[in-house]
Amino acid sequence: MGDRDLAATPAGTDGAGACPRCGAYKHTPRSPELKRDVTRRINRVVGQLGGIRAMVEEDRYCGDVLTQLAAVESAVKAISRVVMRDHLETCVVERVRAGDAEVVDEVMDLFKKFM
Known part of the structure; x- marks a missing residue:
């Protein structure tokens, strides 16, 4: 995947928004x-x-x-x-x-x- 994805996607994330367990978010670099x-x-x-x-x-x-x-x-x-x-x-x-x-x-x- 591209560098716009979460660097280390925690288990349990659904790929959209925050992880329900740890609160980590996807990272989206913007210009x-x-x-x-x-x-x-x-x-x-x-x-x-x-x-x-x-x-x-x-x-x-x-x-x-x-x-x-x-x-x-x-x-x-x-x-x-x-x-x-x-x-x-x-x-x-x-x-x-x-x-x-x-x-x-x-x-x-x-x-x-x-x-």
């Missing part, structure tokens, strides 16, 4: 550009959420709060698309090339979460 982009986007969303909190505390108009919530939701979906694209172009391709067809089920489960 500095992707990290900067995703971090920038997340920081923007965090700022937007802080603004929405202030709007609620200030009893701002519900329609304005909902508009800002929709903007945050859209921004989070955009982050998900960026990470999904990277996952498909790297992790999934590597696993398919290595003959791991189970990755298709994992990807389908991920798609279900976004539909």
Whole structure:
């Protein structure tokens, strides 16, 4: 498998996420550009959420709060698309090339979460 996999996969891991016994996670190296982009986007969303909190505390108009919530939701979906694209172009391709067809089920489960 590629260098994106957990260096030493503990027994009992299901290949997706953390080991239920030891808590170890798969390791996924990301490019500095992707990290900067995703971090920038997340920081923007965090700022937007802080603004929405202030709007609620200030009893701002519900329609304005909902508009800002929709903007945050859209921004989070955009982050998900960026990470999904990277996952498909790297992790999934590597696993398919290595003959791991189970990755298709994992990807389908991920798609279900976004539909």
